[in-house]
Amino acid sequence: MKTLGIFRHAKSDWNDARLRDFDRPLNKRGRKGAAIMGEHIRNDGRAWKRILASPAVRVTQTIELASEAAGMAPPVSWDRRIYLANSATLMDLLREQEGDPASIMLIGHNPGLEDLIFDLVPDDGTSPLRDVVEEKFPTAAYAVLELDIDSWDDIDENCGRITHLVRPRDLDPALGPSLTD
Template sequence: MSVAEPRRIVLFRHAKADWPQVTDHERPLAERGRTDAAVAGRKLADTGIPFDLALCSTAIRTRETWKLAVHEFPHRPKTVYEERIYEASPGELIALLNETTDDVQNAVLIGHNPGVQGLAEILAGSSEGDAGERMNRRGFPAAAFAVLSFEGPWKGLEPGVATLLDYWAPTE
C-alpha cells in the first residue's frame, strides 16, 4: 500500500450511555444509545469505506456502541480494544494513531468526548462542503462521527494535516 494514497480516519463518539450506579468506565448504553449505535453503523457502512482497523476504548459503552455499529458493516475490520483511548486528550489520541502500521489504509477510532471532538477539530486543517459548519453547529453529540482524510504515513498524522470529508450526528 502506498503512503501516497489518502488514508481515512473516522472519529466515532460512543452512543448515549445510561447512568446506573456503576463506575464511569462500566456505564452501559441507554436504550436510545443502542438504537443510535445501529443507525450510526448503517451510516458508516453507507460511506463505503473499507475499514482495516478499529481502535475502541475499553469502556463498556464504547464496546457496546462498536458491537452494534459493526454489525451493519459488510466486512468486519480487525478490532483492538485500547485502554489508552478512555479519558484521552487529543494529543494522546494522535500519539496512539501515530503507532498505526502503514499497511492500514482506513481506521475508525471509537472513543469519548471531549477527546474525540477535540481531535476532529485539531486534525481538520480544511473541510469539504458544509461538513465543518455542521460539526461546529452540532458539536459532537453521542453517536456522532467525523470522516477525515490525510496523506502520508500514520506517524505523520498531526494537527491540521487532514481534511474533514463528512460529519454525521443522530437527530435529537
C-alpha cells in the same frame, strides 16, 4: 493520503449512580442510535483497515449493536488509552500504528475525539462540516477525515479535512436532542 474515521460512542445511561464511568451502558436511545449508525457506516462503503476502540462498556456496546445492524463483525483492537484520551494522546496512538494502514477508525469519547477533529482540520473558514462539529459532536456521531499525510507517523495539526459527517438525528429526527435523556 490517509483516511481517519471518528465514531463517538452512543448515548449512555446515567440511571445507576453506583456505576463507575467506565462501566456505564447505553440507554434505550443509545442502542437505537448505535444500530442506525452501524447501518449508515456500512452503507457509506468504506473498508476500514484498522479499528481502534476504547474498552469502556458504552463503546463496546456501541460497536456490538452497530456491527449487528451492519451485518458484519470487524476485528477491533481495544486500547485503554483511548478511554477519555485527549487529542495529543490520540495522535500519539495513531503515530505508533504498525503496518501503515490506509485507513483507521477510532471509536471512543469526547472531548478527545472532538478536539482531535479541531486539531486536524484547520479553522480557516473553508469547512462547513468543521463548523457543525464546533456546534456539537454528539453521541454516536460519525466523521471521516482525509489526511494529507503519507504515513501515520506524519500526523500533525492542520493536516486534514472533514469529508463526511453524520449524526444520529440526521438519519432519524427522534434521535436528536431531548430534555428527557
